[in-house]
Amino acid sequence: MTDVVQNLIDGLGAGSTYALLAVGVSMLFGVMHLVNFAHGELLTVGAYVIYGMRSNGISWLAVIPVAIASAVVLSMLIELVAFRRVRSASAFTLLLTSFAIEILSHAAWRIGVSSTPRRYEAPQIAFKVVEVGPFNIEVWDVISIAVAVACFAGTAIMLRTTMFGLAVRAASEDFDAARLMGVKANRVISGAFAFAGLLAGIAGALWLVRRGQADPRMGAEPLLKAVIAAIIGGLGSLPGAVVGGLSLGVAEVFFRSWLPSDLQGLTDSAVFVVIAVLFVVRPQGLFDVETAERV
Amino acid sequence: MMLEVDALTTRYGALTALHDASLRVDAGEVVALVGPNGAGKTTLLASVVGLLQPSSGTIRFAGTTITGNDPAANLAAGLALVPERRRIFKDLTVAENLRLAGNTVAKSLRKPRMEQMAELFPVLREKWDVSAGYLSGGQAQQLAVARALMSEPKLLLLDEPCLGLSPTMVDVIFELIDTLRAQGRTILVVEQQAQRVLTIADRGYVLRTGEIVAEGAGPDLAGRPDLFEAYVGGSS
Numbered sequence: 001m002t003d004v005v006q007n008l009i010d011g012l013g014a015g016s017t018y019a020l021l022a023v024g025v026s027m028l029f030g031v032m033h034l035v036n037f038a039h040g041e042l043l044t045v046g047a048y049v050i051y052g053m054r055s056n057g058i059s060w061l062a063v064i065p066v067a068i069a070s071a072v073v074l075s076m077l078i079e080l081v082a083f084r085r086v087r088s089a090s091a092f093t094l095l096l097t098s099f100a101i102e103i104l105s106h107a108a109w110r111i112g113v114s115s116t117p118r119r120y121e122a123p124q125i126a127f128k129v130v131e132v133g134p135f136n137i138e139v140w141d142v143i144s145i146a147v148a149v150a151c152f153a154g155t156a157i158m159l160r161t162t163m164f165g166l167a168v169r170a171a172s173e174d175f176d177a178a179r180l181m182g183v184k185a186n187r188v189i190s191g192a193f194a195f196a197g198l199l200a201g202i203a204g205a206l207w208l209v210r211r212g213q214a215d216p217r218m219g220a221e222p223l224l225k226a227v228i229a230a231i232i233g234g235l236g237s238l239p240g241a242v243v244g245g246l247s248l249g250v251a252e253v254f255f256r257s258w259l260p261s262d263l264q265g266l267t268d269s270a271v272f273v274v275i276a277v278l279f280v281v282r283p284q285g286l287f288d289v290e291t292a293e294r295v
Numbered sequence: 296m297m298l299e300v301d302a303l304t305t306r307y308g309a310l311t312a313l314h315d316a317s318l319r320v321d322a323g324e325v326v327a328l329v330g331p332n333g334a335g336k337t338t339l340l341a342s343v344v345g346l347l348q349p350s351s352g353t354i355r356f357a358g359t360t361i362t363g364n365d366p367a368a369n370l371a372a373g374l375a376l377v378p379e380r381r382r383i384f385k386d387l388t389v390a391e392n393l394r395l396a397g398n399t400v401a402k403s404l405r406k407p408r409m410e411q412m413a414e415l416f417p418v419l420r421e422k423w424d425v426s427a428g429y430l431s432g433g434q435a436q437q438l439a440v441a442r443a444l445m446s447e448p449k450l451l452l453l454d455e456p457c458l459g460l461s462p463t464m465v466d467v468i469f470e471l472i473d474t475l476r477a478q479g480r481t482i483l484v485v486e487q488q489a490q491r492v493l494t495i496a497d498r499g500y501v502l503r504t505g506e507i508v509a510e511g512a513g514p515d516l517a518g519r520p521d522l523f524e525a526y527v528g529g530s531s
Contacts, residue, residue, distance in 0.1 A: 166395040170384045176346055177382040182370040182399035182446065 002134045007253045013141030015249020016148030020203035021226030022233065022241035023155060024196030030172030030236040030289075031192045032087065034094040038078055038101035040223025042071035042197055044109060046204035047214035054120040060209075067208070068201030075197025079190055087189070102220070109216035117215040126210040144206045151202055152242055155195075159238070164191050172236055228275060234285030243286060296355075297322045297450055297481055298343070298374075303352035305335075305342045312338040314505040315352070320450065325472065325482045327513055329489035330502035336485040337379050339502070340452050344376045345369050357449060371399055373449030377456065379485075381439040385428030389419050389438055392427050396442035405445075412441040415474075433464030440471065451475065453484040469495065493517035 021039065028036045046067040053063045078101055086097050128139040159165035167188045171178040179185055207222065208214075229248045233240025248271065255270045298320040305313040313335040320326045328336055341347040343354055345366045354362045356374055364372075384392050393412055397405040413420040416437045422430060427438060436456055443451055453472075457465045465488070472495065475482060486492035493499045496513030501522060509522050516522065 163395070163398050166387065166391055167398065169386055169391075170395050173384050173386050174382050176366075177378060177384065178395075179346065179366040180344065180370070180376055180378060180382075181396045181442065182367045183395070184367045185365070 003257065006135055007257050008250060009135070009137060009141055009145075011250030011253035012246055013138065013144045013249070014252060015246035016144050017203045017207045017222065017245075018225050018229045018248050019242045019245025020148055020151060020199045020206075021222060022229035022245040023152070023238050024199045025223075025226050026230040026233065026236055026238055026241040027168065027172075027192050027196050029230065030238075031168060031175065031189055032083070032094065033091050034083065034098065035227060035235070036196075037095070037098040037223060037227070038082075038105065039075075039098075039196065039200060039226070040219030040221075041078075041102060041105040042075055042200040042219070043204040043207065043222060044105060044214070044216070044219040045070050045074045046201055047208050047211070047218060048109065048113060048118070050208055051118045051120045051214040060123050064205050064209075067205055068198065071201030071204055072194050072197040075193045075200065076190055079193040083193075084186070084189075087185075105219070106216045109214075113214075113216075115216060117213040119213045122210055122212045140206075140210060147202060147206060151199060155199070155238065158195075164188070168192055168195075232275060232278065232285055234287035234289050236289040237285070237287035240285055240287035240289075296320075297324075297357060298483065299355040300339070300343065301353045301355070303339065303342060303349050303354065305338050305347055305349045312505055313342065313349070316502065316505070316507050317352075318500050318507065318510070320481060320483050322449075322481055323479060324497045325476050325484065325495065325513075327489075327492045327496035327499040328483065328485045328502060329487075329493065329499060329516075332487075333504075334502040335505040336502055337454055338505075340376055340454050340483075340485060343369075344374055344452065346376075367399070370446055370448070373446075374452070375443040375446055375448035375450070376452040377439045377443045377454060379454040380458065381432075381435045383427045383430070383435050383438050383442070385426060387427055388424050389422050389427055389430070390424060392438055392442055393419075393445055396445035399446055408445050408447070412444060415444075416441050431464075432460050433467060436460065436464070436468060437471070448480075450481045450483065453482060453486075455485055455487060457486060457488055490517045490520070 025036060025039055028034055028039070049067045049070045050063055053066060082097055082101055083094065086093050126140050129136050130139060159169055167178060167183045170181065171183060171188050178188070225248060226245065229244035230241045231244070232247065233242070233244030251271050251274060252267060255267045256264060259266060259270065296319055300316060300318050303313055303316045304311065316335070316339055318328070328339065330336055338347060342349045345364050345368070348363060352362070353360055356372060359372070361369055361372060384395070387395065390409065393409045394405065397408055400408060413423070418434050419438055419441060422434065427435065430438060440456070456468045460468065469491070472482060472484065484492060484496070493513040494517045499511065499513045499516040500507050501509040501516065509516065
């Protein structure tokens with residue numbers, strides 16, 4: 001029982017990062033029918049910002065907001081430079097464009113900085129553990145979970161109460177109908193990229209504080225997990241993305257603790273087998289999403 | 296003249312959906328555009344509001360050329376479309392649908408307009424905080440019209456407002472068109488129920504395979520079944 005609770009806390013800590021990314025992925029899919037494989041590069045830019053600023057001795061308290069802001073700016077920039085030009089193209093073209101940006105980003109860091117990892121020292125709080133009864137709780141897990149919960153609540157409130165939120169929901173359901181209501185396509189899409197970038201920046205900050213290094217390809221794996229989480233939840237469904245991300249994090253931790261030590265390498269495979277089974281049973285993901293075809 | 300469409304051609308790839316179509320709508324008029332399925336009626340309306348880009352021809356609205364403008368700009372100029380199949384936002388509540396539709400309106404005007412819509416469509420007030428996905432076809436059509444009216448358009452374009460509705464609801468929609476006309480609104484309505492809509496229209500146009508084949512006073516066209524019945528396939 002102790003193990004179960006311990007794993008649950010660890011899993012939710014890891015899963016909250018996936019979920020924050022997945023909500024962004026799902027939101028962009030909603031408004032643009034784009035699975036944005038470039039979204040993980042927002043973590044990479046944050047990591048290099050942290051590395052750059054920390055090597056100059058700048059305080060973490062200043063570094064984190066700048067790292068988050070860099071993700072927002074890069075996200076909007078990617079939309080402006082790349083996706084805006086192919087917006088009305090097929091989903092396949094959009095997908096290829098996102099892969100191209102991802103590969104370009106990897107190359108840019110390799111050429112611009114180095115192909116070897118750049119290390120920075122993690123702050124003490126990143127690995128602080130407190131004992132609560134029988135549990136060893138990592139303070140950073142608790143912070144991660146709390147920040148993620150606050151972000152999900154903030155997102156839900158934003159979607160219900162602001163005009164931008166209504167526009168995002170409407171555009172996800174029927175983009176042309178939203179344009180007929182006077183919603184400006186550029187504004188809602190650029191805003192969605194900014195918002196998804198903000199969530200990715202926050203996810204990045206939570207993850208990177210502990211990670212301690214920046215390397216060119218680092219964004220790929222968490223992004224793959226986030227895409228899977230979004231698909232588990234049902235692409236386009238934001239609550240689905242949260243559930244998908246958290247379940248994925250928890251599933252990983254449980255498999256890692258159950259699998260014998262010489263089979264640890266199979267954690268991801270075991271998780272993917274479960275996901276494969278899920279898609280056989282429910283191909284549309286956990287949550288149903290209403291969408292209209294474009295004219 | 297409020298709307299003037301001149302020699303408009305719109306293509307979907309190699310398919311010409313609309314060929315050299317011209318029509319006009321004057322202030323205060325109700326104009327009907329009728330024709331069989333696939334005649335290009337929806338294409339014409341979608342081209343006028345800017346959802347589709349015409350390949351040639353011009354559209355003038357209230358004295359300004361608006362060809363190629365996007366729907367947001369046209370809405371701001373006073374041109375609102377109630378699209379075919381209504382296309383209300385099912386995930387949003389009735390109130391949220393209206394609030395979003397008022398996004399181009401000054402904030403101070405939004406609430407009073409929503410209140411006006413609740414008065415004009417009492418059934419919407421009853422469903423105010425219900426997801427629009429739970430509305431019946433007739434209720435959804437009223438919401439779709441209310442949404443378009445939120446921006447106080449100078450010209451209202453209605454695309455098949457009676458599609459899929461029960462006979463009783465069709466009566467309600469025709470009454471609504473009458474009410475809107477009495478309020479002095481200008482309306483261009485596309486409808487399958489050709490004879491019925493022509494009898495209430497000031498003027499009408501018959502569209503067939505992308506071309507305007509007849510125009511005239513609404514009741515006159517309605518009295519010429521030879522003209523369109525063969526193409527429209529009856530007036531029921």
